[in-house]
Amino acid sequence: MPITLDKQKALETYELMKLIRLFEEECASQYMRGLIRGFLHLYIGEEAVAVGAISSLNEDDYIVSHYRDHGHALARKLDPNGIMAELMGKSTGVSGGRGGSMHLFDVSKGFMGGYAIVGGQLPIAVGLATSIDYLSEDRVVMCFFGDGAVNEGYFHESLNLASLWKLPVVFVLENNLYGMGSHIDRTHATGHNLYLSADEYNIPATQIDGMDVLAVMETAQPLIERTRSGGGPVLIEANTYRFVGHSMADPGNYRNILEIEEWKTKDPISKFVEHALSQNIFGLDDIAVIDESVKQVVRDAVEFAEQSEDPEVESMYREIHG
Amino acid sequence: MPITLDKQKALETYELMKLIRLFEEECASQYMRGLIRGFLHLYIGEEAVAVGAISSLNEDDYIVSHYRDHGHALARKLDPNGIMAELMGKSTGVSGGRGGSMHLFDVSKGFMGGYAIVGGQLPIAVGLATSIDYLSEDRVVMCFFGDGAVNEGYFHESLNLASLWKLPVVFVLENNLYGMGSHIDRTHATGHNLYLSADEYNIPATQIDGMDVLAVMETAQPLIERTRSGGGPVLIEANTYRFVGHSMADPGNYRNILEIEEWKTKDPISKFVEHALSQNIFGLDDIAVIDESVKQVVRDAVEFAEQSEDPEVESMYREIHG
């Protein structure tokens, strides 16, 4: 792990990952209570990808996410209150209670949406990058998608166009081995090493350990800068794993318990903590403080959300047309 | 040109290419006369691809084509009368006058259709191959498509599935450098060498001179056999050129006249004739005989088509549902 973080940055990194973890666990509880409904896809186990990649961005870069978007939103520092309120369908939610878990938006943070059509966000990201290029803005778009999304025609069409026009897109492929219950070996012709697909489009690509937040940062930073300085799109494949089901409705019988256990030994949070402690970057006491504050943040978020109002029925027709 | 043909096969090869050429020229005239309508896409200049590839197939192999399908249909020995009648919308046409130029069908010859949605035929070909595989039939599917079709998501999804399931599909990419008025350099990230895309899917692929019918045969035959014997899909990129416009409506101002002239020096028919004459495979007298008979075939086709009846209006509702 050649990259080193100063204490403040390291604590922040830990804090974000921990926040995501606890937030997601809380979501699961709220779902069981029936306060969150619909499809709920948790990011538990994948925290290092969002935090490593997103903390390497500038504030005005764009982010485009998928339906498993809480982690990205929290890493981008969207207000946890607003996210939780959104999950509970409240008017104070980041999308006014209209989008729900799969469709978080906060344009003020460059968070251009969670998208629930697999692969549908890829052309959107290419379009945002087109606007950056057209307007000569100093921005990039970071676009998250899963291994399953690689199989959609969208992947092909979007990478081709991004490369053809040398657009500032950082494609972040979160390869957690499964699209719902289907292992990539059963859905992609070349199985592992999906990043090699980028060759077809002349897009530089790298595969990294997505359980290691430092590895993610180390890879992401130069690639982002390359893209920012006009080098065209890049692709990062982060090998990761979700510790939980695809969604709360997942029967979960398609994964081997041993496989799950093995991946859990690579827990990105523990891994980072071990590293930081062993390098004396921060101490157990720092962790305790953060854990406490993060728990409070999550508790507050729930409280805020529960106390918020549902949208008025009369508001239903707002924002369809100008 | 290491492959050698015996006289009969060589004459047949010449005859098919010549038939396509004259048939297409006749179509252009009939279009000007107003007897053929709609979009008319001619195959002039590309004859070696269809003839080389299709003559390497077995009789019960399937062929799936696109809207530029007359050449494939003639190479597959569909009745020229039926094709011309189809182009004139007559009830004696191969598709009963319902399909027109872009939608030729003759299931008795395994000719499973011309398809007018760019790339739409690729999944169809994969599906036909699925049925072959499922039923353990001794067949392959040959699927033609253009360089422009490579950019559709269909290409990606279809190659992935064909490879994943090791299906018997021979993908024949007719790279004539343009999709309508757009040169591949302006539409595909990697420009030339489209066949390299097949790597992403673990599909063996080769690029060949599509103006050389012997080269096409030489490449196609072993690849077809590989596929037939369970080796999974293959891809052949045939570099070729259309000597005429995209369709009869083409303004044709996007191609350099020098480029066109240069390609015309590679005329697949002249090239093959020169070869055959120089190798003494057949003589000028043989050519004269064939030319005469081919002209007659085309004249007959026009006569047959002109004299055929339009479909009855009452037939309009036939064959929508069982």
Added chain:
Amino acid sequence: MGKLTVRESISKGLYEAMDSNERCYLLGEDIGEYGGAYAVTKGFLDKYGEKRVRDMPIAESVIAGAAVGSAMGGLFPIVEIMTINFTLLAMDQIVNHAAKMRYMSNGQIQVPMILRTVTGGGGGLAATHSQNFEGWYANVPGLKVVTPSNPYDALGLMRSCIESKDPVIYVEHCLLYSVTGDVPEEYYNVPLGKSVVCREGQDVTIVTYGGMVSVCLEAADKLSEQGIEAEVIDLRSLRPLDIETSVKSVCKTGRAVVVEENWKTGGFGAEISSSLQENAFDYLESPIIRISGEEVPMPYSRKLESAAIPDASKVTITIKAMMEI
């Protein structure tokens, strides 16, 4: 006679299709190991193996297209597209290919296949996952569209779909899977293009289909308490469309309400309303009224979602107002 859920009925139909025809196979995303997003095909992979139960890459276009091609090659594919929202990604294969093949080839090719998919809102899935596009497919000659509303029909219609030589879109409403109902042990089927009077009445006719049938029946019960007897008609299939049954009813009642979950403007309810008007004009005592989903992308919030989807009280209020005129 036994009780089955809609889910079990559909499964039963699929088992029958698979058992009676070796050329029948299933394909779709996560229909195998995962058991299907709505668990309809649970157990099929174990029973029939990978050749006949195929988990697909997330690639709706090639899923639908491969089904079409394999049907052309002699197989009988039953495809699952996880929800009707995702059929938009397969639409070119469905509308420009499956639906056209037989006609354009002048009958040389047939495309026997069933495309199962899930329609409707109410599950808190928001705008991209709560739509009702079955009416669009019903606009397309060359396709058939069936919309079962209960376990009996789910099985009976499936059996007819299995006999069809042409592509059928079999539309399952997301809220119906756990609904139970009587299903005879002995063989029966429900023909396509035959709607059914599921409740008799002489005051007003309610025409509906799919997920809205139970809503209308509930409304009819409430109306009955108030002395209004509604006749409720379940269309069962949208293409072929049996309008006769509804016309007959309207000739009797003189009044009609059409209820659908889809957005009103350009929705399939308009088809029903205009066909009724064309055929029962002289019998109408008041305008035919359409009750439809609110014309908004479906909001996630439960409160808004409930307000956006027609419910029994909307139906009763509308009908009561209508009767007073």
Added chain:
Amino acid sequence: MGKLTVRESISKGLYEAMDSNERCYLLGEDIGEYGGAYAVTKGFLDKYGEKRVRDMPIAESVIAGAAVGSAMGGLFPIVEIMTINFTLLAMDQIVNHAAKMRYMSNGQIQVPMILRTVTGGGGGLAATHSQNFEGWYANVPGLKVVTPSNPYDALGLMRSCIESKDPVIYVEHCLLYSVTGDVPEEYYNVPLGKSVVCREGQDVTIVTYGGMVSVCLEAADKLSEQGIEAEVIDLRSLRPLDIETSVKSVCKTGRAVVVEENWKTGGFGAEISSSLQENAFDYLESPIIRISGEEVPMPYSRKLESAAIPDASKVTITIKAMMEI
């Protein structure tokens, strides 16, 4: 006042859009070097250069999606999808993305864009290239759909589309490009959601749009010779839909015929018919009748194609029969 073709009018609108807004750009297959499949954008590449006139790979999904994304990023894209048949490949981006963005983000995002495309049959292009899907788009809240029938409206509506903050599907009928008409030199626009009476009459109302307007006007002329004065209404846009103008007319004439090129079952004509019935019930002297395309995939043969598309004589015959009742 000068004469322009529909093609020239659309071009003029596009030039105005490009000249007045530097953030406006064009994208589509072969709109640049080739000049556009229907030559609408001929000359644009030379005038505006490659940055603002972008030839696209044949990849409708990413064409539409990139437009949406770039609109979110502050641009004003005007997309050409070569024909409406190919929009099926872009439908997910149009319906699940463009149409939903503003609502789902609670107004944080707007998607100002125009998607131009070509509808209709009559050109001998057969089943996959002769369809009319504008009614489907008109079913979707979050989209606007405009359907000009003449040069004046083509320009006037385009000007309103340019003002729109939301995605508009601008539908050009394939047979109208060379139709000429008067277009004022001075600025005007035609608002979305305002239909127009293009011929007055008191005996029967014909409601139609797009390519069928001229067919209906021709029919009206013929009817006039036989003493029947038809009022012809051009809807101009399908969403927002102005039904008021038609209702007013029907209240006057007592009779209505709806004419569209699309297949009848589930076509948008049903929307018009049912809305009229709902709003003018008491004024109707006879049933509202729909005249639509035959319910077949469009055959190539000229004879069959002509028989499949409504023509003036079908309209006159229908109306005469209606008047006799």
